Amino acid sequence: MNQSLIIGQYVPGESVVHKIDPRLKLIIIFIFVIAVFMANNIWSYVSLYFFVFASVALSRIPVAYIFKGLKPVWWIIIITFMFHLFINSGGNVIVSFLGINVYEQGVFQGASIATRFFLLIILATLLTLSTTPIAVTDAVEALLKPLKKVRFPVHEIALMMSISLRFIPTFMQEMDKISKAQAARGLDYTKGKLKDRFKALLPLLIPLLISSFKRAEDLALAMEARGYQGEEGRTKLRQLSFSKIDYIVIISLIVFLVSFYMIRV
């Protein structure tokens, strides 16, 4: 596997967007998802575009990184746009070619649905680029805290998230080693009947599972040896706290939401 594959695409930086509290960033994204579906006229979409591009500009992350996030889905966006362009027949005809009429509403609906995805993906990508996965994990733990009341193991979720994050690169290397080692022993999974190909999975899956369970056991022993007993009495290395930037962001967010609500019909 190529080494260029990076887990977590965090781009280090000192910008305002980087400094916003991760909890606030997650909340903003949730609000934005709702806002995107509430927009209903041209100006409300324009304001959403403004919001997203202002955030991108403030983050000072190269635009090329951000558009990478669109790569896997741009064709879904285009197909949806085309679908609405040709199917929806409301309002006046704008253009017609080859006997197909394109209507006003078709263009608007297609464009607004494409916009939804475009903006959502850009904002979600911006979160990934400007926040380390560990910070997101801390934020998830903080935001899910109310669920503790119904005995949902929030602390355990955050712990498992950070352990998995640590293991992802290790396991990907492990997979690399296993597939090469088995290929060196003459394992051929490109030929033969379907049944034989499934059997070729065994020499790949079993080493993977065994080595991963060994790692899990070692880590559990290490945790117990250090007296891990769940959340009680545990202090945190990274503390989340709201700074001046966060309060400024909250105020501008409220201003934006109020004006957004007033713009829409």
Next chain:
Amino acid sequence: MKRKFSPSELTLGSVFVVLLMIGANIAIWFPFLKITYGAGSVPLSLQTFFAILAGIILGRKLGSFTVIVYLLIGAAGVPVFAEMSSGLQTFIYPTGGFLFSFIAVAWVTGYIVEKSQNPNIKVYLAATFAGLMANYLIGTPFMVASTNLVFEVPLTLTQGAIAMLPFFIKDFVITMGAAILLPKILGRLSVVNSSIPTHNTSQ
């Protein structure tokens, strides 16, 4: 959730989160799991199989909990879903329901294997099939809902089901094919690691 998870359960679950990620992207390492046709290629994934494996090995409770952690990590932006995708937006795509369904997949398979006194190949195949059905029975209506509400493309449930049929057949072959290997896999694992909280010890 009365009982807290023990450290060994927590680490096993975490490891399984990574395994789910590897299962979803297994075509990267094993190109035989890639079907090429025409111009494009469809990478086959063992995602459903690994969700089922999580249910069988970890049990219904830890298994479904592990899948929740997997989904949260993906939502946080770590590329753990199929084709190395991630992000909150993945959940409102038409395929998002299949991600949610993995929670049920792990729970259902775990439940069936835990309930059977003496798990054998028949129980594993039944559990796998039940898991696969949970996957599609949750995923397909969600896909129809997503197409209608998010993309605003009209699609009836019947049309959606017909559209998913080829995928179901593909997943049926792969998952059942892999499930036949289950007794061998589990047999060898139990020799190496006795601390795996399988169905035999957890209840």
